[in-house]
Every structure is written in structure tokens, then in C-alpha cells.
Amino acid sequence: MQQWEYLEIAVSSEYWVDSSGNVSQLPLVTPQKWKTGSHWSTGLLLNQLGAEGWELTGVVSQDSTYKFVFKRPKVIMDESTPRNIDQQALRSQRVKALRAIQRDRQ
Numbered sequence: 001m002q003q004w005e006y007l008e009i010a011v012s013s014e015y016w017v018d019s020s021g022n023v024s025q026l027p028l029v030t031p032q033k034w035k036t037g038s039h040w041s042t043g044l045l046l047n048q049l050g051a052e053g054w055e056l057t058g059v060v061s062q063d064s065t066y067k068f069v070f071k072r073p074k075v076i077m078d079e080s081t082p083r084n085i086d087q088q089a090l091r092s093q094r095v096k097a098l099r100a101i102q103r104d105r106q
Contacts, residue, residue: 003074007054012065014040022094042068048094 008019017023026045030038046056046068054070
């Protein structure tokens with residue numbers, strides 16, 4: 001039977017926080033087809049999570065905060081699974097990757 005792991009991301013204004021406590025700022029983007037104006041974009045964050053295997057399963061809004069709920073197949077640890085998988089390190093890599101993308105776009 002397939003087991004799942006879940007991740008929640010809360011987005012409020014220009015910041016996001018995940019259920020592991022990672023916090024970062026969303027990138028500010030100005031689409032070229034707009035003559036003026038910029039906005040905080042969740043697109044890069046959602047693309048990064050998709051690349052990590054996360055599937056968006058739901059979105060809930062409350063006041064000015066949006067909660068995105070994701071799932072992906074859970075890795076079952078057995079004798080063949082490397083013991084050095086560090087989930088916190090993987091989450092930190094996500095934050096670093098998103099910050100690097102954000103710097104490159106500025």
C-alpha cells in the first residue's frame with residue numbers, strides 16, 4: 001500500500017513558511033507584457049516543489065494567507081536505502097535553491 005508524506009506551505013504577502021519551519025521571501029517579478037507593476041510570485045516556489053516530486057493537493061485561503069498542501073510518495077527505509085538521507089538538509093537545499101533563483105532574477 002502506498003504511503004505518503006505531506007508538506008504544508010503558508011504564503012502571506014511576500015513571505016512563505018513550510019511545515020518544517022523554513023521561511024523565505026517570494027521573488028518579486030515584473031512580467032514583460034505588463035507596462036508597470038510587479039508582484040510577489042509563488043511560481044518559482046511551486047516549480048521547485050514539483051521538481052522535488054511534490055504534488056499540489058489543495059489550497060485553502062484565510063484572510064490574506066494561503067495554505068498550499070502537497071504530497072509525494074513516502075520513501076520507505078529498508079536495508080537498501082542509504083542511511084544518510086537527511087530530510088532537513090533537503091529542505092534547506094530547497095530554500096537555498098529558491099534564494100539563488102531569486103538573486104539571479106534581480
